[in-house]
Amino acid sequence: NTWLVAVLGCAAALYLVSLVGIPLLFTFYGDCGLGVGFSSITLIGVIALTGLTLFRDKIVGEEHEGAILPAAVVSAYATYLCWSALESNPDSECKPEMSDASANAQLTIGIIVAVVSLCYTSLSVTDGIQSLVSGEDSSSSADASTPLYSVEDAGGSVRQVERDAFETADDDEKEDRHIWVFHLIMLTASMYMAMIVTNWG
16 A cells, blocks of 8 residues: 555656646747647647556456556656757747756756666666576576476485576576676766766767
8 A cells, every 4th residue: 555655646746747837838838839839749648648548458458457657757758858848949939038047947857857767777778688698588487496307316206406496506696797787787877977967078
């Protein structure tokens, strides 16, 4: 129940960003067709994504249930991207005059979004590359409990050696062997983040 409340709370907060942000986009960037068009596309996308998430079991099948948190994350991120795109429009008539505080706020939000996205992407890529390098897949875990071989002693009893017991000794060695993958991904992510902060300069 605690995790359910946390997930629903995060989803509600992210949807609140969209519910507040989209009307603000129409208010401050609705003086020209570009602002109205981008804001309308964002609004339609958020509604369509939420509808597909809530009624996915009826669209795809009863065994496939939608998750509200990913839809909330995408909705909030789409609202941010729309605001960033409209704010980057060189036509000053289609956007409000930006003060130094607004410019700093936009830079801060962009850095936070970039850091969170890079951290999540780096961790996901690290897990995938470690599985690729080590050659492990989901089928190997399914066969882990099957006997590796059987041994018959002098008394005639059969003793089976389990696969997981045989492979446990190599787990720590594999972990140490492929730890460089994690450091390599985090190094490249740090370099990319540095280039974003310095505006590729």
